[in-house]
Amino acid sequence: MSLPSKAFQRWLHGxxxxxxxxxxCRISGLKRTTLAQQMVRGKxxxxxxxxxxRALDVNPVSALASxxxxxxxxxxxxxxxxxxxISQIATMDLLRAVIARNDPGAPQRFGLASAPHETSVRNxxxxxxDGELRHRVSHATGIAPQNFSAHLTAxxxxxxxxxxxxxxxGVGLAGGLIASGLVSEEEAGWPLGARRAALDRLGTGDxxxxxxxxxxxxxxxLHRQEHERNRTERIWENLG
Amino acid sequence: MTALLPWLTLxxxxxxxxxxxxxxxxxxxxxxxxxxxxxxxxxxxxIREPYLAVDAALGGFNLANLLLRFMLYGTFLLLGVKTAAAxxxxxxxxxxxxxxxxxxxxxxxxxxxxxxxxxETSGSTAGLSGLPQTASLESYAALGRFYPGYVAACLxxxxxxxxxxxxxxxxxxxxxxxxxxxxxxxxxxxxPLVPESASWLRPAxxxxxxxxxxxxxxxxxxxxxxxxxxxxx
Numbered sequence: 001m002s003l004p005s006k007a008f009q010r011w012l013h014g015x016x017x018x019x020x021x022x023x024x025c026r027i028s029g030l031k032r033t034t035l036a037q038q039m040v041r042g043k044x045x046x047x048x049x050x051x052x053x054r055a056l057d058v059n060p061v062s063a064l065a066s067x068x069x070x071x072x073x074x075x076x077x078x079x080x081x082x083x084x085x086i087s088q089i090a091t092m093d094l095l096r097a098v099i100a101r102n103d104p105g106a107p108q109r110f111g112l113a114s115a116p117h118e119t120s121v122r123n124x125x126x127x128x129x130d131g132e133l134r135h136r137v138s139h140a141t142g143i144a145p146q147n148f149s150a151h152l153t154a155x156x157x158x159x160x161x162x163x164x165x166x167x168x169x170g171v172g173l174a175g176g177l178i179a180s181g182l183v184s185e186e187e188a189g190w191p192l193g194a195r196r197a198a199l200d201r202l203g204t205g206d207x208x209x210x211x212x213x214x215x216x217x218x219x220x221x222l223h224r225q226e227h228e229r230n231r232t233e234r235i236w237e238n239l240g
Numbered sequence: 241m242t243a244l245l246p247w248l249t250l251x252x253x254x255x256x257x258x259x260x261x262x263x264x265x266x267x268x269x270x271x272x273x274x275x276x277x278x279x280x281x282x283x284x285x286x287i288r289e290p291y292l293a294v295d296a297a298l299g300g301f302n303l304a305n306l307l308l309r310f311m312l313y314g315t316f317l318l319l320g321v322k323t324a325a326a327x328x329x330x331x332x333x334x335x336x337x338x339x340x341x342x343x344x345x346x347x348x349x350x351x352x353x354x355x356x357x358x359x360e361t362s363g364s365t366a367g368l369s370g371l372p373q374t375a376s377l378e379s380y381a382a383l384g385r386f387y388p389g390y391v392a393a394c395l396x397x398x399x400x401x402x403x404x405x406x407x408x409x410x411x412x413x414x415x416x417x418x419x420x421x422x423x424x425x426x427x428x429x430x431x432p433l434v435p436e437s438a439s440w441l442r443p444a445x446x447x448x449x450x451x452x453x454x455x456x457x458x459x460x461x462x463x464x465x466x467x468x469x470x471x472x473x
Contacts, residue, residue, distance in 0.1 A: 238323075240464030
């Protein structure tokens with residue numbers, strides 16, 4: 001789930017010959033000890049690579065693509081589907097859109113918060129899932145279904161799994177990297193304003209239904225959090 | 241190691257009592273202060289030197305041991321009630337403070353006292369280890385292990401839920417430590433099966449159970465203090 005040190009060093013030498021590791025850390029704001037530790041273990045985190053490539057003005061997705069494990073990312077990016085684009089719109093922005101459609105007096109042009117949002121990973125997977133996706137991903141990568149679900153709940157996804165999931169769903173491979181917050185929409189080649197355009201194309205009925213589903217999920221998760229907080233408070237109150 | 245463990249446990253319990261003094265003065269959760277004070281006295285009385293001193297004052301026929309038993313029952317009643325309330329275990333609460341729990345405690349207490357006074361107990365000896373190993377002594381010791389084990393069994397499911405939940409990491413770790421302490425109390429029910437060659441295991445398990453429980457409760461206190469501090473900024 002990470003990049004081999006040797007290949008990383010080769011890549012670094014290729015894009016920034018003569019730049020020392022400490023210089024790289026200084027300009028990227030990465031802690032030196034963190035990178036050194038990752039290099040010694042032979043596993044450089046994808047997030048480190050992304051930060052370094054941004055600092056060196058290299059596209060992070062192309063940087064990832066230069067590693068064998070991410071070779072599939074090479075070539076022109078596949079355009080995202082409307083469902084994917086909308087999955088990366090925050091729930092509160094969807095609600096703003098609902099209000100804007102139904103109340104002409106409400107603000108009509110509001111900026112969409114950039115991806116990722118609080119449930120972007122789960123929403124992305126739901127947007128590309130044909131019903132059999134989790135099964136195929138678990139078959140292809142060997143990840144246990146409950147671990148896959150745990151990633152969705154925690155709103156994170158290791159980059160390799162994100163790419164594998166996109167591959168099994170037959171969509172553009174970088175979508176999951178956006179949803180998990182590793183790279184931005186622009187970096188992954190999503191056209192500027194694509195999410196807004198997809199939102200404008202969405203019928204009001206579908207929009208309201210989708211917003212309703214998101215609200216339902218939000219309510220559930222808030223209930224869970226409140227329950228957990230109450231439990232913690234009760235322990236502290238009695239034993240703390 | 242086995243010689244150090246009782247003193248380490250005592251030190252931890254006294255430290256826990258001390259950190260609770262300020263909040264006890266403010267009137268917050270005094271029960272926990274008393275619980276730790278009681279636990280400290282329990283541990284102190286279970287160590288040889290203090291035991292002999294106290295028992296000498298009580299007449300030298302091991303009355304201090306009976307006193308220790310009753311204090312332990314009190315400690316576990318208090319600990320059980322607070323822990324059941326904390327971990328939201330209503331079944332556990334009923335089993336400890338309800339009619340069944342009170343009946344168990346009463347029965348254990350009466351039997352403990354009855355067996356003690358029926359036994360020949362002269363000659364001060366910590367843990368009654370110097371007395372002849374009779375069936376009465378065995379049952380007396382078993383009763384002393386039974387009530388803490390009963391309370392622990394009532395509490396384990398509730399604590400396990402908190403360990404598996406998604407609360408703060410330190411709180412879960414502390415709950416896990418408390419869970420471990422209670423598991424050791426359950427394990428201590430099997431003491432008669434421990435061979436004589438491994439008799440050091442018994443005090444090791446007893447004090448580890450006390451230590452783990454005290455550390456677990458301390459960790460819960462710490463996680464609360466840290467969370468309050470962060471919240472205040």
